Amino acid sequence: MPSLSSRVGAFTDSVIRRMTRINDSVPGSINLSQGFPDWRPPPAVMDRLAQVAHEGPHQYSTTWGAQNIREAIADKYGPGVGRRVDPDSQICVTCGGTEAMMAAVMTVCDPGDRVIVFSPFYENYGADALLSGARAVFVPLRPPSFTFDPGELERAFAAGARAIIVCNPSNPTGRVLGRDELATIADLARRYDAFVITDEVYEHIVFDDNEHVTMASLPGMAGRTICCNSLSKTYSMTGWRLGFLIGPAEVIEGARKVHDFLTVGAAAPLQEAAVVGLRQGPEYYAWLRDEYTRKRGILCAGLDAAALDYNRPQGTYFVMVDIARLLQDPRFAGMTDLDFCTWMIHEIGVAAVPGSSFFHDPVNNWVRLHFARADEVLAEAGRRLAGLAEYG
Structure with a gap:
């Protein structure tokens, strides 16, 4: 063989x-x-799923997501970034956050490019870099607080990083990055002209006085942040495999092409039912x-x-x-x-x-x-x- x-x-x-x-x-x-x-x-999502089982849709939706789910995502996430998210050019619905991350890395990185990954890290990130031909460069998070050293991080950027992956809130450490830490990462990304790929799937699971801040809301970061997210954790539907990318139109245009040839599209009936979840109130x-x-x-x-x-x-x-x-x-x-x-x-x-x-x-x-x-x-x-x- x-x-x-x-x-x-x-x-x-x-x-x-x-x-x-x-x-x-x-x-x-x-x-x-x-x-x-x-x-x-949520019960309302389950009720809608029961309806969709009989009514449909059961055929392909638009490759990068049905119009109504992209509009629901845009309405939900616009306030967090402080501006309107365009459902027609800045969102791509994927088969889970896992595919969203893979599509993001493949879209912005060429073989041999360096991608900064904090360690410890969710295990997919290393594999994403390898599968895309990129090279993961690891920056340690120091226990027990799992914080990073700004000097170490800058040296990783200065070595020629094309992108950095930031999981916030962090799997596996449970850390929520503060505004000052995010600002440090953002400043380095701007200075060294790198993308920031964020994994924000735990955005609604934060405790005490901690606050989730999306990187794309920071000054100057809208044009270089690709947010990877999913419905899995927020709506307790990990088996539905529904995720999405939000980013600059030029990036999402590329990511949609990668996504098209990875999976074609996420399950149409599940997208339809999930819209109810995205429309939940506070x-x-x-x-x-x-x-x-x-x-x-x-x-x-x-x-x-x-x-x-x-x-x-x-x-x-x-x-x-x-x-x-x-x-x-x-x-x-x-x-x-x-x-x-x-x-x-x-x-x-x-x-x-x-x-x-x-x-x-x-x-x-x-x-x-x-x-x-x-x-x-x-x-x-x-x-x-x-x-x-x-x-x-």
């Missing part, structure tokens, strides 16, 4: 989704690895924030009972847990974080993601948990995690 392309040997399958498969092989284990909610989308987003605030408290209480160190997330539904103390226990001698997560599924009955899948450098002492589960499931997971207190 002929050899495969070199690119497929440069990265692994998704470790996040691998942990779900391992978890599913162990009856009764609680999946806190792959972050999908275990409840339905009370829905307040409810969502309150729900996840409570769930964060339940999981964090379980981590406290286990005497584990963790970063209390400012946004998203993820918690990074430091397992350095546990790995010092002789019973875990020689274990990697992947080994530990596999052990935890079998012995504790809770699935986590090994943190090494998010870091560019060899980091072995973090795992990621999520709290997009029912309250009683999180409480039970907390009781099981408390059993880790005896180790280390």
Whole structure:
């Protein structure tokens, strides 16, 4: 058989989704690895989906998204950027945020171009760069607060970066970047003439006094920011695979061509039903924030009972847990974080993601948990995690 392309040997399958498969092989284990909610989308969306099942549309929509969903996206996101978003030239609907990110990188980067990625990072970003032929340049986020050093970031820009990927709120760290941090990134992007590709899928899941600010709203950033987003997390519909890009018309024109030949278009009936979600009022987003605030408290209480160190997330539904103390226990001698997560599924009955899948450098002492589960499931997971207190 002929050899495969070199690119497929440069990265692994998704470790996040691998942990779900391992978890599913162990009856009764609680999946806190792959972050999908275990409840339905809003009732109004479900009602509309039932209608669409009989009424349609069931054939191709416009490749870059049906007119009504692009108009709903434009109406929702215009206030956040402080100007009108043109649904006819500045939006492309994609098959999930994953495709949105891939299309964005392929649109603005040529093979060999440098793309800055903060580390730790959502695992897709490295693969996106490799698949597009670009070169990922990693800038560390320093734990436990997961902040970046402006000097390190400038050196990465000065080396000739074509773009930077910014996840805000951040998966996996749970950080919400402040206006000053965003301003630093924006200033460097303008100075070194680079694009900013943002992943903003957790925009409505922020806690306490933290505020999500979209990069495109900052002075001078409208013409160089490509926002990648999706409906998955906000409306609890990760399986619908509906995402979108918002950006300058010239960029979106290119991204639409890439998207056309990647997937042709997102599912037409799901687009139609999702319009109802995008038209939700502010009370829905307040409810969502309150729900996840409570769930964060339940999981964090379980981590406290286990005497584990963790970063209390400012946004998203993820918690990074430091397992350095546990790995010092002789019973875990020689274990990697992947080994530990596999052990935890079998012995504790809770699935986590090994943190090494998010870091560019060899980091072995973090795992990621999520709290997009029912309250009683999180409480039970907390009781099981408390059993880790005896180790280390």
